Structures are given as C-alpha cells and as structure tokens.
Amino acid sequence: MKKNKPKYMQIIDAAVVVIAENGYHSAQVSKIAKQAGVADGTIYLYFKNKEDILISLFQEKMGNFVEKIEEKIAGKDTAAEKLLMMVEAHFRMLSKDRHLAIVTQLELRQSNKDLRLKINEVLKGYLKVIDDILIEGKENGEFSSTLDIRLARQMIFGTMDETVTSWVMNEQKYDLTALSSSVHHLLLNGCKG
Amino acid sequence: MKKNKPKYMQIIDAAVVVIAENGYHSAQVSKIAKQAGVADGTIYLYFKNKEDILISLFQEKMGNFVEKIEEKIAGKDTAAEKLLMMVEAHFRMLSKDRHLAIVTQLELRQSNKDLRLKINEVLKGYLKVIDDILIEGKENGEFSSTLDIRLARQMIFGTMDETVTSWVMNEQKYDLTALSSSVHHLLLNGCKG
Amino acid sequence: MKKNKPKYMQIIDAAVVVIAENGYHSAQVSKIAKQAGVADGTIYLYFKNKEDILISLFQEKMGNFVEKIEEKIAGKDTAAEKLLMMVEAHFRMLSKDRHLAIVTQLELRQSNKDLRLKINEVLKGYLKVIDDILIEGKENGEFSSTLDIRLARQMIFGTMDETVTSWVMNEQKYDLTALSSSVHHLLLNGCKG
C-alpha cells in the first residue's frame, strides 16, 4: 500500500508546506519535489498527477481528522457534549497545524471544481459524524423533533468553517480554541429550538 | 459613471455567463469578449486587466445585493423579521440568477488570494447589514444579551453560504427559497439562546 | 504643401520630445498625439503611418542640418577650413537640441532596417557635402592624391557620429563643441597622409 512507502507521506507533507508558504498557484510540482528531497519524476511514481497529490493530501489529513474526532466523542453520553467535543477537536487540530489550516481553509479552495467535488467526497465522512450526533439528539429529545438534519448539518459545518476561515484570514492572531464554547452554545441553541 | 457606459455592464454580464458555463480557469478574456460581442481590445478600454473584470463583477452584483436586502428589511420592526427577510432575499436572488450563483459560490472561490481579499472588502458591506440586525436584536431584548456579534455573524453568513453552496453543488435540483423559513428558524434559535 | 500646415511640424516636434523622453519603443502614436495636442486620428491626416512620422522627422531636421552646414562652409577657401566648419556645425547643432541628439544618436537607431534604409537616403545629402569637401581637397593638393573618397567619407562621418554618440551616452556631461578642433585635427591628418 502506498502509505507504507515513506516517500508517499514525505511528498504530501512537502506539498502542505509548499502550498502554505507559496500559495496554491505557486506550488509547482518541482517545488514540492525539492521540498520533499526527491526528483520531479519521482513524484509520478507515487501519484498519478498533480491533482492526485492534492486529493491524497486531503484524504490523509482529513481521514486522520475524522478518526480523532470519533475517538473524542466516543465516550460522551449526550449529543450536546459530543457537539462540544467535535467543535473543540476541530478548532484544536487546525490550531496546532498552522500550515494545514492555511492549506485547507484558503489555498485548496482555489482548486478547480473537479478537485473540489472530490474533496467533498472526502468530507462526507465528516458530515456523517455530524449527522449521527444530530440524529442522536433528535431521538433522545435533546434537539427539536422538527429539526431538518441537512440544514442543521449545513449550519454546523458552515459556522465552524466560517469561524476557522476568519481566524486564518486574520493571520491566526487570536486563540481559536477559546471560541469553542461560544460557538457550541450558538449551535446548540439552533438545534434545540 | 462607468455603469452608464453600456459596454461596461455588457462585458460583466458576459463574464458571468462565460465563467458559469466554462469554469473560472477556462474563462479566457477572448471568450468573454466574444460573448459580449466586442473585440478583445475593447475589454481593456473598460477594465484595467482580467482581475479587474472579476472584482468589478463582484462589486456590481454584490453592491446590488446589499442594496436590495436593505430595501427589504427597511420597514420591518423586529430583528427576527429582518433576519427572515435577509435569508429570503439572499436565497431568492441567487435562485433567480443561476449563472451568478455558480460564479459566486464555486468559480470565484478559485481566484487567487489577492482577488479574494478584494472580494472580502466588498463582502464587508454585507456583513455590516448582519451586524446591524444582531445589534438591534441584542438591544431590544430579542437576542441573548451575551451574544458574541462576530461569532453570530459567522454562524449566519456561514450557514447561508454553506446552504447555497450545497444547493449549487447539487445542481440546483431543489427549491432553495423553500428553505428560508427553516434556516431562519435555526439561526434565530442560535441568537436567542 | 504639408509643411505649411501648422499641425505638420507640431506633430514632428511632439514626436522628438516623446521619443527623447520615453524612448523609441515607448513612443506610441497616442502619446505623440497627446503631446501635439491633437486627436490620434488627426495624425493620419498628415502622415501615412507611424514610420512616415519618423522619416519626416529625420527629413525635416536633417534637411535643415545640411542647409546650415552649407551656409557655414560657403565662404571658406580651403577644404581644411570647410572640414572644421562642418565638424563645428555638426557638434554645435546637436549640442543645442538635446532632445534631437538623443533621438538621432540613440532612439532612431532602434528602428527597423527598412526605416534605416530610408534614413540613409536622407543622409546621402550630408555625405555629398563631405564628398565635395574631399574632392576639393584632393584637387587643390590639400589632401593626398591617393585618398579613397568613400573610405575617407566613412572615416569622417563615422568619427563624428561615434564622438556624438559617446557624448550622448555619457549623458551630455561634457562640452561637445570643445572637441571640434581636436577631431578636425585627427581627420585632417587622416586625409593629408
């Protein structure tokens, strides 16, 4: 499997650094190769093309993301608690990796529609986690019985995403994780009503 | 004034069509000129360069957007009603112009960071409208006295944006405006809590 | 006749200024029109095309040049004296019009081969003046009887031209006319030998 080859992750990590520091449009394959310490041609032994690097990047980093969030919420009893854990984990993980935050919130959004559709495929795993929390909340009476799952999910994801993007665009000047509780409060009210 | 020169809007409208139908990266200046029925060089009598077309496009269309929303909410007495009017107007206007929806939700986001920063400048007018509603709601007791304006604004904008983007990505298959009331309900609860 | 129309010379003088200050390749027709205080299209009422402006410029200014030199040497008895008068007049006239010096020595040489061939046609009048001096000098024994007129003319013109070009390239920092006597001395020795 690809992942077991050390150069695979080496190239993905190089891509994160190069894209974060140079921007999406200045992230040439040759720059990524140089950062990874391999020849240009070597990239193509591990990835089909440039787009494949970016999709793989997102898959590896977001797959990791979903796994960690699932761990965090596993032991919690209420949907409200799970929602809090999720917001906290989401904000904490992006806070910890400044390069990754820039890449996912700003740079990768400059990719074309095709790539973004594939990224959305990857995101579905995350949206599933949100949906599961919402369903649990509806079933156990924490959330409104009339709650529209899809809309609530869009509110939750849209709000977290907009919050992180604002933070990145403000050059990560303030503490993102400190906002978890307030954001959770807002979202919870939305779902309860 | 620029707007009085017919070719100015003619070129902007052509840009919307070309970008929506071909995608941001395939929207060559020559294609826009052809769609607008003018020579390539004529573009440069009205715009400094290609980026200027896109910024102007956003300014003209979003300026219009903010004006219309302000009209709609002008006569309303409560922040809740104003919020509803805004969500409805936002959804209705993008529903009516399918091309513009594609351009603002998907294609223009592929632009580089510089362009996006300028787009954000334009968006500030919109965010101001949201803030005014939130402040009014806090002052007259409709909304929680502890509501964080910035976060609430990010929730409102993030939710509407995510909802519209999902609708566009689903190829505008369902009625977006029909969601206004539910989205309004969600957001209102968020602000009240 | 063209010359009697005031705008004709107005445009030529504008061209000298624009070319001297902006360089040959930045001397767009629209800039010349603006400097001359006329509309772009008006240029084409007086000149066939852009090249025609430049040829006319050279004809008007160099025609003037040859006339003045002929006046200066008219009363002189010896070829040596005439040669001195010519060198002095050549240097003095270019010293007096800094813009024209830049245009003839640097900028107009960037024109294409066709234009330069036409400029050479104009120069023939000047070369004829030189030849006449040389012939007179050979006939009256001032110069060597074996003097090759063509080569001597190339030496005289080449030397004066190189001297003026060096002076222009040194940003006209020293007094060009002060060199007349030394240059004359050099050339005279060449012809006598």
Add this chain to the structure above:
Amino acid sequence: MKKNKPKYMQIIDAAVVVIAENGYHSAQVSKIAKQAGVADGTIYLYFKNKEDILISLFQEKMGNFVEKIEEKIAGKDTAAEKLLMMVEAHFRMLSKDRHLAIVTQLELRQSNKDLRLKINEVLKGYLKVIDDILIEGKENGEFSSTLDIRLARQMIFGTMDETVTSWVMNEQKYDLTALSSSVHHLLLNGCKG
C-alpha cells in the same frame, strides 16, 4: 560551464541565423527554437529570457573577437603594425560570417537602450585593446604626443564600424578585407599628426 553544454551554443548560433534572415523584430523565440532543433521551453533552460539570448550572443561572439585580435597583435613590434592587424582581423572576421555581420551591424542595433548598454559593456574589452595600441604608439613616439586617446579611439572604432556597416548595407557586394590597408593608412595618418 555554459559553453560546454552543446545546446547553449546551438541556440546562440540559431539566433544569429534567424535574426540575420528575418530581422530583429521578426526573430520570435519559437523561430529560434525551431532553427536550433529544440523545443521552445528548452530555450529557457539555458537563457533567462529572450534578451539574455541576445546579450549572450554578443558576449560569445565578441569575446571570441577580442581574443582573436589579441592573438594577432601579440607578436607585433610597432603600434602601426598592431593597428593594421586589428583592422585586418576585424574586417576578416566579419567577412567570414555574413550572418554575424548583419546581426552586429544592423539588427542588434534595433534593440532597446537597456540591451545596448549591456552590449556596450562587452564592447569595452575591445576599446581597451585599441587604447593599449594608442598608448604604446604615443609612448614610443609613433603617434603624436598630443594625441587625445579617447578621440582617437572614437575615430578608429567609428571608422571601422561605419566601413563595415556600409559594406553590409551594400549587401556585402565588394571585398571588405581589401579595404584594410587603405583604412589603416587613413587612421595611421590621423594618429601620427
């Protein structure tokens, strides 16, 4: 070293041919690439940009020029002999490479001021050779003790240059090298006086 990469000289030689046959302004990069038998992009592996090709062309060809002239005059005892060797070598080398003669005498002079300034830098090596001959001649009494080195240099270079340019403009119809002796004679007289 650049010169050891065969494609480097291959491209420069192609540029000489293309510029001589098509003229400076019609010498597109793609034409040079085609003539050199490489892809357009390959040009940019060896040269920074189009201007860099032209500067390098001049450096390679003129550097060679200066070296050869220095060899020729090395064994000569008098300044007069050295001057003759130089004129002969100058004429002979340009006679042998008709394309190069067209490029240096006509086409490259159409380049912009920046390029011409860089070309002048290269020429300084040649002017140094002339100056050394002049100084030697003054010191050993061959030339006038009052000879102005700078003016004499301008006469020598200006005369040779004008002679070659006339020859090129006359489509190289006569034997340039046959003029060496007469030109040398003229210049020598100039310096002696």
Add this chain to the structure above:
DNA sequence: AATGAATGAGTGTTCATTCAT
C-alpha cells in the same frame, strides 16, 4: 526505483490603424 533534461500547449495584453460622427 530514481533521475532531471526536455517537451510544447496555452493566453493576457498592447497599440497602430480605421471610420462613423
């Protein structure tokens, strides 16, 4: 497996010239 030299398709912008008013 790894290399890196070579490839070549693709596009924003300028500006001399025209012509309807």
Add this chain to the structure above:
DNA sequence: GATGAATGAACACTCATTCAT
C-alpha cells in the same frame, strides 16, 4: 478637417508530464 472609440493580430514564457538512462 477633426475626433476618439473600437478593432484584432501577434508573442514571450510557464510548468505538468514524459522517458531515456
């Protein structure tokens, strides 16, 4: 005669991908 808005041809350079070694 004078205008100036409109035209459209023309070209340097980048960079993802290949393939001989």
